[in-house]
Amino acid sequence: MTEQHAYLTGIVVDEETRWNVADICRLCDVSVEMIENMVEEGIITPEGCSTSEWCFSFLAVKRVQTVLRLHNDLRVNLPGCALALDLLDQIDELRRLIRLR
Numbered sequence: 001m002t003e004q005h006a007y008l009t010g011i012v013v014d015e016e017t018r019w020n021v022a023d024i025c026r027l028c029d030v031s032v033e034m035i036e037n038m039v040e041e042g043i044i045t046p047e048g049c050s051t052s053e054w055c056f057s058f059l060a061v062k063r064v065q066t067v068l069r070l071h072n073d074l075r076v077n078l079p080g081c082a083l084a085l086d087l088l089d090q091i092d093e094l095r096r097l098i099r100l101r
Contacts, residue, residue: 019060
Protein backbone atom coordinates (compact mmCIF):
# COMPACT_ATOMS: atom_id res chain seq x y z
CA MET A 1 0.00 0.00 0.00
CA THR A 2 1.37 3.43 -0.91
CA GLU A 3 1.39 6.23 1.59
CA GLN A 4 -0.47 9.42 0.64
CA HIS A 5 0.55 12.87 1.80
CA ALA A 6 -1.52 16.01 1.95
CA TYR A 7 0.17 19.37 1.60
CA LEU A 8 -1.12 22.74 2.65
CA THR A 9 -0.02 25.92 1.01
CA GLY A 10 -0.60 29.41 2.23
CA ILE A 11 0.45 33.00 2.08
CA VAL A 12 1.95 34.79 5.03
CA VAL A 13 0.62 38.32 5.27
CA ASP A 14 1.63 41.12 7.56
CA GLU A 15 0.02 44.43 8.34
CA GLU A 16 2.51 46.38 6.22
CA THR A 17 1.91 44.52 2.95
CA ARG A 18 -0.18 46.26 0.32
CA TRP A 19 -2.19 44.25 -2.20
CA ASN A 20 -3.29 45.38 -5.67
CA VAL A 21 -6.65 44.42 -7.14
CA ALA A 22 -5.31 41.31 -8.90
CA ASP A 23 -3.61 40.15 -5.69
CA ILE A 24 -6.70 40.60 -3.53
CA CYS A 25 -8.88 38.88 -6.14
CA ARG A 26 -6.52 35.90 -6.27
CA LEU A 27 -5.99 35.82 -2.50
CA CYS A 28 -9.72 35.95 -1.70
CA ASP A 29 -10.96 34.11 -4.82
CA VAL A 30 -13.24 36.99 -5.78
CA SER A 31 -13.89 38.95 -8.98
CA VAL A 32 -12.76 42.50 -9.71
CA GLU A 33 -16.44 43.43 -9.99
CA MET A 34 -17.07 42.23 -6.43
CA ILE A 35 -14.11 44.28 -5.16
CA GLU A 36 -15.46 47.34 -7.01
CA ASN A 37 -18.89 46.76 -5.43
CA MET A 38 -17.31 46.51 -1.97
CA VAL A 39 -15.49 49.79 -2.56
CA GLU A 40 -18.76 51.44 -3.69
CA GLU A 41 -20.49 50.19 -0.49
CA GLY A 42 -17.66 51.56 1.64
CA ILE A 43 -16.73 48.11 2.89
CA ILE A 44 -13.10 48.57 1.86
CA THR A 45 -11.19 51.72 1.02
CA PRO A 46 -8.43 51.53 -1.57
CA GLU A 47 -5.34 53.66 -1.77
CA GLY A 48 -4.98 55.14 -5.26
CA CYS A 49 -7.17 56.97 -7.74
CA SER A 50 -8.15 54.41 -10.35
CA THR A 51 -8.88 50.69 -10.22
CA SER A 52 -5.51 49.91 -11.83
CA GLU A 53 -3.73 51.91 -9.09
CA TRP A 54 -5.73 50.59 -6.12
CA CYS A 55 -3.82 49.06 -3.23
CA PHE A 56 -5.39 47.46 -0.17
CA SER A 57 -4.17 46.86 3.36
CA PHE A 58 -4.25 43.71 5.47
CA LEU A 59 -7.43 45.06 7.12
CA ALA A 60 -9.11 45.20 3.69
CA VAL A 61 -8.19 41.56 3.05
CA LYS A 62 -9.74 40.57 6.39
CA ARG A 63 -12.87 42.61 5.61
CA VAL A 64 -13.23 41.01 2.17
CA GLN A 65 -12.92 37.54 3.70
CA THR A 66 -15.53 38.39 6.35
CA VAL A 67 -17.91 39.77 3.72
CA LEU A 68 -17.51 36.66 1.61
CA ARG A 69 -18.42 34.46 4.58
CA LEU A 70 -21.47 36.61 5.38
CA HIS A 71 -22.49 36.75 1.72
CA ASN A 72 -21.93 33.08 0.85
CA ASP A 73 -22.91 31.38 4.11
CA LEU A 74 -25.73 33.61 5.31
CA ARG A 75 -26.81 35.21 2.01
CA VAL A 76 -26.35 38.73 3.41
CA ASN A 77 -26.29 41.37 0.65
CA LEU A 78 -23.44 43.89 0.43
CA PRO A 79 -25.26 46.74 2.23
CA GLY A 80 -26.07 44.28 5.03
CA CYS A 81 -22.44 43.19 5.13
CA ALA A 82 -21.35 46.82 5.41
CA LEU A 83 -23.69 47.30 8.36
CA ALA A 84 -22.53 44.07 10.01
CA LEU A 85 -18.88 45.11 9.65
CA ASP A 86 -19.62 48.53 11.16
CA LEU A 87 -21.32 46.87 14.13
CA LEU A 88 -18.44 44.40 14.55
CA ASP A 89 -15.99 47.33 14.50
CA GLN A 90 -18.00 49.08 17.20
CA ILE A 91 -18.02 45.94 19.34
CA ASP A 92 -14.24 45.62 18.97
CA GLU A 93 -13.79 49.26 19.98
CA LEU A 94 -16.02 48.85 23.04
CA ARG A 95 -14.09 45.74 24.08
CA ARG A 96 -10.84 47.66 23.69
CA LEU A 97 -12.16 50.49 25.87
CA ILE A 98 -13.31 48.05 28.55
CA ARG A 99 -9.85 46.46 28.67
CA LEU A 100 -8.27 49.89 29.20
CA ARG A 101 -10.28 50.48 32.36
